[in-house]
Structure formats: C-alpha cells, structure tokens
Amino acid sequence: MKIVFQLPVYFSLLVFVSCYGGNGYDPLENALKNQRSRASVLNHVSNEELTTELLNSPVYMSPQDGLKEVDKISSLPGEPAGTDFDQYSGYVTVDPNHGRALFYYLAESPVNSSTNPLVLWLNGGPGCSSFGNGAMMELGPFRVNSDNATLSRNKYAWNNVANVLFLESPAGVGFSYSNTSSDYETGDKQTAKDSYTFLINWLERFPEYKTRDFYITGESYAGHYVPQLAQLVLQNNKITNQTVINLKGIALGNAYVDHETGKTGMYDFFWTHTIISDEIHKGISSNCNFSEGATITDACIEYQYEAYAAKSNIYFYDIYAPLCSPFSNSAPSISGFDPCTENYILGYLNTPAVQHSLHAKPVQWESCNYLIGSNWKDMPLTVLPVIQELMASGISVWIYSGDTDGRVPVTASRYAINKLKTSVKIPWYPWMYQGEVGGYVVGYQNLTFVTIRGAGHFVPSYQPGRALAFFASFLKGKLPTYH
Structure with missing residues (x-):
C-alpha cells in the first residue's frame, strides 16, 4: 500500500490510499478492526447517548448571500456537448473556529428541476468519497472515460427524476477538509452533527429548496449516516426557531446497520455462494x-x-465481476461496468483544471481516506433502534440490496430486518424491468425491502437501469411493479 500526502491548502495529512474495495482494501473492516484493537477505550456508544449529545449541540449558521452564484459550474473539463442541467459545487463551513468545511456537488434535473424533490446522497466507508464514488462511479450524470480526461453521459443518472446533492462527509474525505488536524479523528456523532449543520446552511444558500420534498439516501456505512441524520432532522424540526426540513423518506443500500447480522450474514453469504x-x-x-x-x-x-x-483474489463488493488488471485489457463485467473505472476517476479528479472547475481546494484526491476509518471514535453496534424510530415517524423507509455483494450482502439485510420484528403486508414477489426480473420486493409494516438482481455493493454502477427504476419507485412511494 503506497503512501501520499494529502494537502488541504492549510496543512498536510498523511493518508493511505486505496480504491474502495480494490487490492483487498476494505474500509469497513478497517474501521471495525481498529475499534476492536482499541477495545479498552470502549468507543461503542448507544444511540440514546448519540441523540442526547446532538440535540444539546448548538447549530452554527452563517450568511450565505451570493454564494450560490459563485458555486455554479460553468462546465466540467471533458463534459459532453449538450449538457442540459445546472451543476453547482463548493464548500459549506460547518465550524469556523476549526476551519472545517464540507464539499458538495449538486446535479439538478434536466427537466422539472423546480418541482422535483431534493435527494441527499452519502457514501460510507467510513472515509469514502460521495462525489468520486457516488456521483462519478454510480448514480451521477457523468462517467469518466478511460482517457482520464473526458466524460460520458450516464443516461440512467438519478438526477433524471430528482435534484441530487452529493456530500463529502466527514471532513478529510474527498475534497472536504479542516484546518485542525484533530478533526480527522471523528465518528458517528460528529458526522451527523456536521451533516445537519451543512444542510441548514446549504438551504440558506439554495432557499428555493427549503420547502421541497427531501430524501436521504446512501449505501454501506451510510447505513449509520442516513438514519442518524434523519433522526436528527426530525427531532430538530420540532424546535420552533430551527429551519424545518421537509424529510419524506430514506433509502439504505447494502447498508451496514447491525454488527451481529452484518457478520453472520456475510459469512453465510460466503458459504452459500461457494466462497x-x-x-x-x-x-x-x-x-x-x-x-x-x-x-x-x-x-x-x-x-x-x-x-x-x-x-482469495475476488472483488467481494461484486463477487462475479472481473478485476481491474493490465492483463485483462479492462474487460467490462457482465453488467457492462468497467472494473478500472476507479482508476479513471482518480486521474480525472486529480487534474488541476478539474479541481478548479469544481471550486475545490488543490488536494491529492483519493477515493477513501484510510486514516479516517482507522481513527473512527464512536460507532453504535446497531442502528436498528433508530430505524425503528424512523419507521414509526411516518416517513418512508426503504432498504435495498444488490444481490451479488459479498461485503454487506442481501443475507445481512434480511437478518437485520428480521430483528426489526415488523409484519409482512405485501408478500415477496419479483418486480420487472424491461421484461425481465429486476429483483424482488417485500412490503413490511412501515418498511420496504427491495433487491436489485445482478448488482453488487455499488448498485447503480452495475445495474444502472434497474437502479433508476427502483429509485423512481421509492420517490413515488410505490412498490416496483410486478408487470
């Protein structure tokens, strides 16, 4: 594993670089392993402790006048001709004393942007980039070509049906940064607090979204981020002098939500899939x-x-996918996804002209920050009680799972749902996409579970059409159709 220096303008931070899941790197296991090694400093907090501390924390607010116009992207280097939607990116300060700022990228809808909902997307890790991984590799409007310099349009991008906001969180991930080195030792509590502070300030910068329907989505360790942030939004909505965020629902993809079922489900998946x-x-x-x-x-x-x-040598984020190899000539997987895509993104996002167009500070951008996960301070062993609270709140709660992911597999999601002890309303059935089974779905009381057939951990990367169909159903609040 090589070492580079990441330089957010004001100081240097040593990071180990690895692509998400590449070369055996597993950011979730990295965080869990370091939690175990520091077991004497019991840093597993309860959900109640986390919630109490967050509600008692003041929310930083700053003037946002004129910053939206500054953040507008005129064009990205190498973007295809005919780009027909507005893009914005930049920083929102969440702690001026520490100099901590989070980077975002907004891709508005080409059609109906003024009425479509706002969707926040969060990647997990912990320590992995929502912009590089989420936007550029999964559900964003562009994919990076193999020349590391040009972009192609993703016709299955989620901004076709929503205005999608990608947040790089916590500080130290992607282009987000702090001027205070101790901020890179963070955890669930600080991540939730900073994400909420970001949202409140971002909505002042983009006031047209204040009353818009709002959804929070994410995958992997965002199985912690999304419910914790949603809980904080709903609780702070009750405070009369606080901005009310119109939260309508959450969707968790291949999500790490419970330690016990995550482990058991992974090893059972390994066994049932002959690994x-x-x-x-x-x-x-x-x-x-x-x-x-x-x-x-x-x-x-x-x-x-x-x-x-x-x-052995398989990509267990998508167990049937080929590896990126100089000997394989970058043969795409069965789904058509190029296994070397992360290399192209790495080259593109480290181009000075690209960083300038994004209004990003000069930095050695990486897919995941190894040290963020290594120094993760607090992590409830389960967030199922938070999910139960959200189910009871009346918002829409969906869990979805690509069925070829070995890291947080479909078995782990099913075991976790069993622990929620909710009753079945609509029994398991196949849902269809373009005349084929797109996956399977079951409707529970206050919960929907959907599988996406042939998709790995990063669902929109491997099955973009099926992923968009599922996502559109989620926004409509209707189960994917049988016919």
Missing part, C-alpha cells in the same frame, strides 16, 4: 458469537482469517 468451505463455515458458526457484549474467541478470529484467505 468458503463447509469446514470454515462450521468453524465460524460454532465458535463465533457476534452479538453485543459477547467474547470474541481466538478460534473465532482464526476461522474469520481463514474465510478471508479462502475468498
């Missing part, structure tokens, strides 16, 4: 108790090591 042997699976089942407070035995640790070794 690990019967012996390794039996060893994990017999020796591992992943529930909160349980002792992790040496035998459990050893069998987990064996499982990771057994999976």
